[in-house]
Amino acid sequence: MEGDPALRLRVFDLNCWAIRYLSKRRQERIRLIGDRLCQEGFDLVLLQEVWSEQDYSDLKAKLGGCCPYSHYFRSGVIGSGLCIFSKFPILDTLLYQYSLNGYPYMLQHGDWFCGKSVGLAVINISGIVFNVYVTHLHAEYCREKDAYLPHRVVQAWELLQFIRHTAKAADVVLLGGDLNMHPQDVGIRLLRCWTGLRDAFTETKHFEGCEDGCTLIPNNCFTVNSELQPFPLGIRIDYILYKAGSGFTVRCEELQTTTGTAPGTDIPYSDHEAVMATLHVQRTGQAAGVTPSTAVPALVEVLSEARTEVRVGLQAARRQRYSSGRMALLALLLLLLQAAAALGALAGLAEGQPFPKLSFALLAFLALGVLLLATGLHLFHTIEVKMLQGTEEQMRMALGVLQEHPGRS
Amino acid sequence: MEGDPALRLRVFDLNCWAIRYLSKRRQERIRLIGDRLCQEGFDLVLLQEVWSEQDYSDLKAKLGGCCPYSHYFRSGVIGSGLCIFSKFPILDTLLYQYSLNGYPYMLQHGDWFCGKSVGLAVINISGIVFNVYVTHLHAEYCREKDAYLPHRVVQAWELLQFIRHTAKAADVVLLGGDLNMHPQDVGIRLLRCWTGLRDAFTETKHFEGCEDGCTLIPNNCFTVNSELQPFPLGIRIDYILYKAGSGFTVRCEELQTTTGTAPGTDIPYSDHEAVMATLHVQRTGQAAGVTPSTAVPALVEVLSEARTEVRVGLQAARRQRYSSGRMALLALLLLLLQAAAALGALAGLAEGQPFPKLSFALLAFLALGVLLLATGLHLFHTIEVKMLQGTEEQMRMALGVLQEHPGRS
Numbered sequence: 001m002e003g004d005p006a007l008r009l010r011v012f013d014l015n016c017w018a019i020r021y022l023s024k025r026r027q028e029r030i031r032l033i034g035d036r037l038c039q040e041g042f043d044l045v046l047l048q049e050v051w052s053e054q055d056y057s058d059l060k061a062k063l064g065g066c067c068p069y070s071h072y073f074r075s076g077v078i079g080s081g082l083c084i085f086s087k088f089p090i091l092d093t094l095l096y097q098y099s100l101n102g103y104p105y106m107l108q109h110g111d112w113f114c115g116k117s118v119g120l121a122v123i124n125i126s127g128i129v130f131n132v133y134v135t136h137l138h139a140e141y142c143r144e145k146d147a148y149l150p151h152r153v154v155q156a157w158e159l160l161q162f163i164r165h166t167a168k169a170a171d172v173v174l175l176g177g178d179l180n181m182h183p184q185d186v187g188i189r190l191l192r193c194w195t196g197l198r199d200a201f202t203e204t205k206h207f208e209g210c211e212d213g214c215t216l217i218p219n220n221c222f223t224v225n226s227e228l229q230p231f232p233l234g235i236r237i238d239y240i241l242y243k244a245g246s247g248f249t250v251r252c253e254e255l256q257t258t259t260g261t262a263p264g265t266d267i268p269y270s271d272h273e274a275v276m277a278t279l280h281v282q283r284t285g286q287a288a289g290v291t292p293s294t295a296v297p298a299l300v301e302v303l304s305e306a307r308t309e310v311r312v313g314l315q316a317a318r319r320q321r322y323s324s325g326r327m328a329l330l331a332l333l334l335l336l337l338q339a340a341a342a343l344g345a346l347a348g349l350a351e352g353q354p355f356p357k358l359s360f361a362l363l364a365f366l367a368l369g370v371l372l373l374a375t376g377l378h379l380f381h382t383i384e385v386k387m388l389q390g391t392e393e394q395m396r397m398a399l400g401v402l403q404e405h406p407g408r409s
Numbered sequence: 410m411e412g413d414p415a416l417r418l419r420v421f422d423l424n425c426w427a428i429r430y431l432s433k434r435r436q437e438r439i440r441l442i443g444d445r446l447c448q449e450g451f452d453l454v455l456l457q458e459v460w461s462e463q464d465y466s467d468l469k470a471k472l473g474g475c476c477p478y479s480h481y482f483r484s485g486v487i488g489s490g491l492c493i494f495s496k497f498p499i500l501d502t503l504l505y506q507y508s509l510n511g512y513p514y515m516l517q518h519g520d521w522f523c524g525k526s527v528g529l530a531v532i533n534i535s536g537i538v539f540n541v542y543v544t545h546l547h548a549e550y551c552r553e554k555d556a557y558l559p560h561r562v563v564q565a566w567e568l569l570q571f572i573r574h575t576a577k578a579a580d581v582v583l584l585g586g587d588l589n590m591h592p593q594d595v596g597i598r599l600l601r602c603w604t605g606l607r608d609a610f611t612e613t614k615h616f617e618g619c620e621d622g623c624t625l626i627p628n629n630c631f632t633v634n635s636e637l638q639p640f641p642l643g644i645r646i647d648y649i650l651y652k653a654g655s656g657f658t659v660r661c662e663e664l665q666t667t668t669g670t671a672p673g674t675d676i677p678y679s680d681h682e683a684v685m686a687t688l689h690v691q692r693t694g695q696a697a698g699v700t701p702s703t704a705v706p707a708l709v710e711v712l713s714e715a716r717t718e719v720r721v722g723l724q725a726a727r728r729q730r731y732s733s734g735r736m737a738l739l740a741l742l743l744l745l746l747q748a749a750a751a752l753g754a755l756a757g758l759a760e761g762q763p764f765p766k767l768s769f770a771l772l773a774f775l776a777l778g779v780l781l782l783a784t785g786l787h788l789f790h791t792i793e794v795k796m797l798q799g800t801e802e803q804m805r806m807a808l809g810v811l812q813e814h815p816g817r818s
Contacts (some may be wrong), residue, residue, distance in 0.1 A: 071806070074796065074798055074799035074802075075508065075792075075795065075799070077791050077792055077795075079795060089810070089813070090806070091810050092573050092574070092806075092810070093803060094570050094571070095508075096505065096797070097506070097508065099484065099506065101503075122574075134503065161501075161503050162503070164501075165501075165503050165529065166575055166577075168577050168578030169577030169578055225659075247650035312554060314504070358766050358770060361770060361771060362770060362774075365770075365774040379486050382486050383485060383486055383524070386483040386484065387483065387484070389483055390484070393481075393483075397480070397499070397501075400503070401500050401501070404498070
């Protein structure tokens with residue numbers, strides 16, 4: 001098998017920022033993205049934040065010639081926003097929805113409603129089995145006081161577990177997406193260490209694009225510059241990661257990012273920059289040609305760090321569960337008191353009309369509203385506590401296995 | 410490698426019916442289950458409906474000697490109820506929560522709150538990699554008019570997809586659980602056809618237990634006999650299924666079920682009967698010793714049938730989404746009308762007091778309550794529609810791939 005011609009694969013990844021009614025110049029940008037994809041003829045296109053199925057259909061119609069195979073991953077109220085276009089037939093797909101994804105009452109952030117997930121497409125290219133993953137993790141919003149960090153770490157853990165369990169028979173693993181993590185953040189180190197995935201930006205022979213490979217840059221007219229203030233060059237949160245299975249090698253020959261405005265127009269494709277990689281895949285013919293796995297101490301260190309973040313989240317979730325439970329109880333008590341007072345008045349225990357009817361009714365409705373809301377919140381935070389506990393336990397088990405059987409990973 | 414001694418594995422599976430405050434003589438039964446497991450020394454114990462973590466901890470303490478390794482799968486408000494005990498170290502776990510699982514407003518059924526899932530534990534026994542799955546699908550309640558059938562079919566589809574994608578490197582696949590499906594139901598045929606899993610009851614050399622292998626029997630004092638009326642012998646809805654990977658064979662030497670009352674007591678272990686299998690696992694040494702897969706026409710037929718059920722569910726979900734949306738809109742209109750009337754009254758357009766304040770306020774609160782509830786329902790049914798659509802599309806893609814590449818499965 002050795003000496004097989006190398007397979008050259010061009011991959012495109014972009015967070016399209018295509019939120020109906022909210023994203024600026026959405027339809028125009030979707031058209032531009034479609035045009036670019038048609039011109040350049042990528043083999044694989046991994047998109048995020050394509051929230052409108054109409055946009056997906058438009059892209060599908062436009063890319064029918066160059067990428068005739070596609071899949072739109074559905075989840076949550078408004079979908080997962082994830083889709084894949086491919087030049088080669090998609091044989092199978094699977095969606096895994098992250099168990100934690102922010103809070104439904106944080107309407108201004110809205111991540112909860114998106115059903116953030118990881119989508120898997122199995123694609124056979126010239127007899128090589130590619131497991132292609134596309135994902136989008138919870139956004140950061142405030143780096144100094146990042147309330148969503150534990151949720152994002154849980155998502156990174158679930159992502160790596162999903163990849164590890166589903167990619168065992170794959171010849172090549174490819175992950176593209178907006179991970180909402182800087183290259184040195186704990187979640188991405190965890191993901192890379194535990195899966196062996198390599199970062200196209202650090203591995204590439206030739207890079208062209210924004211400085212430091214940034215994908216959220218101040219030059220882009222759609223980015224909120226105040227958020228980027230501590231990072232004058234921008235930040236890198238969109239990635240193409242890859243790994244070769246046994247008997248294969250993968251190299252990144254070239255990596256590019258877009259640099260703000262799309263050529264020939266006055267607007268960028270999105271508020272993120274696209275990442276475009278040219279990968280060379282080669283059979284080595286050596287069955288055990290697996291790259292050496294990360295050293296055990298490094299695995300233990302990053303996992304311990306991640307576990308600490310999950311524990312911090314667990315404490316916060318427990319506090320919120322307690323507060324909402326107490327609030328529900330107080331509202332229930334108030335309702336019971338009112339019921340007793342009303343019954344007392346009906347039974348003629350009080351003389352005349354003891355309290356104004358309107359205020360009494362308003363108060364009862366208010367108490368009922370608070371009861372319902374607080375009960376809902378309590379249920380929500382109970383689930384949150386369960387999932388954080390579950391992840392913490394899985395991490396503890398992984399640490400135990402690692403220390404007992406260091407050769408496993 | 411041929412001629413390796415066969416591995417003999419004893420597997421226990423039971424839906425424990427251990428719902429706090431609701432299940433009769435729960436703690437007593439959990440003690441009995443623990444005693445039986447200790448006496449018999451099973452290698453693998455797969456339990457469902459262990460909703461209380463205290464019960465799990467009690468079992469864990471009791472089984473410390475014979476099954477020192479265990480895992481409790483957490484999900485939903487009150488957990489997944491799933492746990493695994495093992496004589497051999499559990500190396501890794503993963504939980505996949507089904508995307509559809511009944512309705513939150515069906516409080517009397519309560520399945521929605523359980524976060525029904527499939528749990529995977531990877532266990533290495535004498536160098537053989539076992540992927541052990543434990544699951545519990547949505548209950549049936551009414552066979553004649555089964556409103557949950559589309560959800561259960563989606564769960565069966567997600568279960569088989571999860572198994573197919575995660576079990577590719579496993580030497581032996583084992584699934585135990587309460588599938589809430591009769592042996593000829595579409596969901597179980599779909600699961601078996603598409604994964605190649607074999608039913609221990611039909612494959613066993615020696616069977617001992619309830620007639621027809623039933624696991625919900627009229628003889629059990631905890632079962633609701635009216636539900637079993639059309640089935641005088643009972644029904645078989647709890648299964649142990651298995652499959653050998655390349656280079657292995659698995660045979661079921663013996664299968665047993667409990668038969669109502671536990672020995673030496675006056676009560677059964679649960680409202681379900683336990684299923685106990687003795688499996689023989691042998692290396693064949695032939696790398697390609699895979700059993701022939703199901704014929705393509707059979708795969709197509711069962712998948713088409715399942716797809717029809719999903720479509721029926723999709724229609725119903727769309728109707729409910731429409732009704733709840735309309736209700737929310739009406740409530741909003743009423744609120745707006747009231748607001749206009751109130752503003753009119755404030756501005757002095759009406760003379761005197763146009764309507765009694767109390768009724769007016771009550772009506773406004775009622776409208777607000779209906780608006781919130783109907784909006785919540787609308788969001789819920791929107792998710793339901795998305796997930797049913799997604800499954801329908803995945804099934805369509807699978808049919809397409811099957812017809813184009815019949816050799817793939």
